[in-house]
Amino acid sequence: MSYRLRIAHLYPEQMNIYGDRGNIITLQQRCAWRGIETEIVPVGVGLQLDWASVDLAFFGGGQDSGQALIADDFLNNHGSALRDAINNDLVMLTICGGYQMLGHYFLTHTGEKLPGIGALDLYTVGGTVRLIGNTVVEFEGSSASVKLVGFENHSGRTYLGSGVRSLGRVLVGAGNNGEDGSGGAIYRNTFGCYMHGSLLPKNPQFADHLISLALQRRYGPQVTLAPLHDELELAAQRTMIERLMNARN
């Protein structure tokens, strides 16, 4: 059986900071190593998209000014269809600015209120002090918990409503808001967090979690992923997490 995944990359021109495109490269490469074909669809301002044809979507981070440039198009061109797709278990990864735009709104630190599409029950308020640094979040969404490492740089403080749950507990760094210990959000198969890095090359288990979910949604629950030689990736991940956890004590 040959598999194929259609991957939408939202606003790669305006929303691509701190190497977020590495997430797309990782998804593509980890699929290619297993003989899974991928098609990457860059979704720029004005592009129409049939969201039912998409298997996996990625929306990276951006400056407040980048978010302001795409906010209208995102809400009016994609809001309702993307909300439907998410409710229909579309697999989606959103980072930082992209994560914020899936919520109800982002009130920037200069007082501009950018509407989100309200697919995730959360809102974000910009602060004057940016939250910057390496971060570790204990991801509790798959069968075994796994520590994820990333790098955060945001002014926005995100507060979760009752319709989403946290991606995990923040062990190092600020996470959603630096106050309540929550890091990121999960709703159905959609994931959001403040972890640049890029996230997926640093955390291959999470990349495979997303690929598995997308394949199972398209081809059925029996699909499993062949393991890859991740010794180097996992050693790098382990080393960084140990270093950050030790520095914390």
Ligand code: GLN
């Ligand atoms: N502009 C948003 C903030 O500062 C998102 C930043 C980002 O994507 N890194 O909160």
